[in-house]
Amino acid sequence: MAVVNLTPEEMEAALGDKxxxxxxxxxxxxxxxxxxxxVSVRALRSLESGQGxxxxxLVAVLRALGRQDWLNTIAPVATINPLALTREAQPRQRASRTRRAPSAG
Incomplete structure (x- = not known):
């Protein structure tokens, strides 16, 4: 079953199972x-059973299991765009012009 088709409750249960x-x-x-x-045993039990x-x-349990790296899949660490460095990292002010195809003739 694809993750995008799961309800929030099903996603919680799947995360708890994992x-x-x-x-x-x-x-x-x-x-x-x-x-x-x-955390309390009750809090861990609720997390694992998908009951909220x-x-x-969640973060405390992931850290205790040594799997806080899972959180990077939610919000990956930003990477540097080399092209932005060559343009002195100034934001674009407007879109580029569209180029015309050369005329045949």
Whole structure:
């Protein structure tokens, strides 16, 4: 099932399933992960079950699992555009003119 076709509730559940699978693959119980993340077991349980959570809980759990890099897929770190450097990084003031095709004749 494609992510774009999921409801917000289905997306929360899928994210919770992924976090739970990651926790289990690291052989951690909920109590241990909750302690490492600095969140309550109840908050972790809600996150893993897709029943709603806070962004703070999600970030804390990702950090405790060593997967805060997942957040970069949401908002990648900006990269430098080499062309912007050659133009002294000034914003464009207008669009370029369209070029006419050479006349045949």
């Amino acid at each position: 976090l739970k699978a990651l926790r289990l693959s690291r052989n951690l119980d909920q109590q241990t992960l909750a302690e490492r993340a600095g 959570s806070t962004l703070k809980t």
